[in-house]
Amino acid sequence: MSDSAVPDGARLHYERLVRRAQRSARVPAVQVAVHRADRPLWTFEVGDAGGGVELGPETQFRIGSITKTFTAVLVMQCRDDGLLDLDDPVSAHLDVPEPHRELTVRRLLTHTAGLQREPYGDIWDTLAVPSLDETLAGLAHAERILPSGRRFHYSNLGFALLGHLVAARRGAPWAEVLADRILTPLDLHLTLQPGENAATGYLVDAWSDHARPEPRTDLGGIAPAAQLWGTAAELARWGSFLADPVHQDPKGAVLAADTLAEMRHPQALRDDRVWKAGWGLGLIVRPGADRAVDVGHGGAMPGFLAEAYGRVPGAEDVPPGLAAAVLLSSGTADGALGLSFDLMEAAVERDPADIEPWHVGEPAPPELRSVLGHWWGEGFEYVFRWRAGHLEASGVGEPVGTPPAVFAVESADLLRSVAGREIGEQLRLTRDADGRVVRLHWATYRFTREQQTFDGVWSSQP
Known part of the structure; x- marks a missing residue:
């Protein structure tokens, strides 16, 4: 600095x-x-x-x-x-x-x-x-x-x-x-x-x-x-x-x-x-x-x-x-x-702040890697990322500068939002038989890999 x-x-x-x-x-x-x-x-x-x-x-x-x-x-x-x-x-x-x-x-x-x-x-x-x-x-x-x-x-x-x-x-x-x-x-x-x-x-x-x-x-x-x-x-x-x-x-x-x-x-x-x-x-x-x-x-x-x-x-x-x-x-x-x-x-x-260089970081822990990427909830698209040692989520299309939701791990399949959107709410992970995360529940709302109606039907289906 x-x-x-x-x-x-x-x-x-x-x-x-x-x-x-x-x-x-x-x-x-x-x-x-x-x-x-x-x-x-x-x-x-x-x-x-x-x-x-x-x-x-x-x-x-x-x-x-x-x-x-x-x-x-x-x-x-x-x-x-x-x-x-x-x-x-x-x-x-x-x-x-x-x-x-x-x-x-x-x-x-x-x-x-x-x-x-x-x-x-x-x-x-x-x-x-x-x-x-x-x-x-x-x-x-x-x-x-x-x-x-x-x-x-x-x-x-x-x-x-x-x-x-x-x-x-x-x-x-x-x-x-x-x-x-x-x-x-x-x-x-x-x-x-x-x-x-x-x-x-x-x-x-x-x-x-x-x-x-x-x-x-x-x-x-x-x-x-x-x-x-x-x-x-x-x-x-x-x-x-x-x-x-x-x-x-x-x-x-x-x-x-x-x-x-x-x-x-x-x-x-x-x-x-x-x-x-x-x-x-x-x-x-x-x-x-x-x-x-x-x-x-x-x-x-x-x-x-x-x-x-x-x-x-x-x-x-x-x-x-x-x-x-x-x-x-x-x-x-x-x-x-x-x-x-x-x-x-x-x-x-x-005299703006100095721009700090980006550095290569550690990968996400194995148990959370299948959470990363795009998810849909309530009809809207979100991106989950591993940044600076924690899981975070942002809505696609949010205004530039909107702080992401930041999650803290409480147990293997339970995290909690500690900053940003839905602060204090739980993020629950559902896994398949191979241990891969296939569904999220954040503040009780279901998140899936494809856009779904509230009764669980893929929106592209006729």
Whole structure:
């Protein structure tokens, strides 16, 4: 795998994208990073950090709701450690008032609990943010604005509850659990409070080039939803972890790769009319062309906007571990949002992944060789192949890039689909007297060598 630097042509294109976004969206300071496993980390900054701070790759920005992705990973760690079940009511782990006792962990993670967006009180008017105790006490007055499970409705309050649930199950404050179980193992240096090198966040005047600093707010009891500060370099690494964890956490010490895949699986649509993004377990899931999928989160706090996304591997030319993060020192610079996707697209187009050579592999085991080739099921044609040490199946004529079904062997004549089509279903083999496979049953549907009707008649017969 190549370890060369970003080619000059791609680098100059990245820089131009960033400069154009900074100018058109009128952002005082922009800090970006592009991560990929086969190139050095690329970072770039343009503008003025304000407050006498020199803008550079180590300058901190507020990341807002990207914090939620860290809280979501902490919740999934608890699930994997047997401390909770996603379908547990939150009341099994936190003392919450009666109107909300049946809300489940899963519903809170997917923003489908129907809970109001913010804690009780006008916190974004008064900037009087409740403490942990006040947040929990205010639940008695918080509204259930929708029936649980009805539809997506974003809730900072819901993620605050998840953070405090984690703290209750781990027996330590949320911030301490975050440091011990995510930040330290992944060598990330995000902080709860801004350091001396933090950028100033601004409100840029709509009618002039003036910009006024926004107040820095401590989120107290809702910290697990939006408190953190960090750099684009760190967040690009985090986006890579969420999308393609083998490069950041190869042993699954922070979270198992299968669990991260579970988090990336869409659970709800953000908008039922415009199908541009969905919600997994604490992650935004954004579909792209040719089966590209980006996962991550955005963030907004007074004076700051942010986004950090990674691209799930699988689409053609996508570099391994690809991710991008964009941090903006203006709360009104929404015109620059989407820059992380532009940078990842530019990486694929201007500096695609190296094409790995094909190598001769081992033959299929003798007991599965008679499965290989063409089969028909439900009137449709499929091809079964032996690839990379496993049996896989694809429908003839499926769109290019459609992942195959992948099977794991459970016994001599029983396999199970572990990826792709009919995941979890059995594939049963029927053999003749010579041991040759003559029929398949996949998810109970019969597969034969020739196209047959459902009552077993060859379709070419009159």
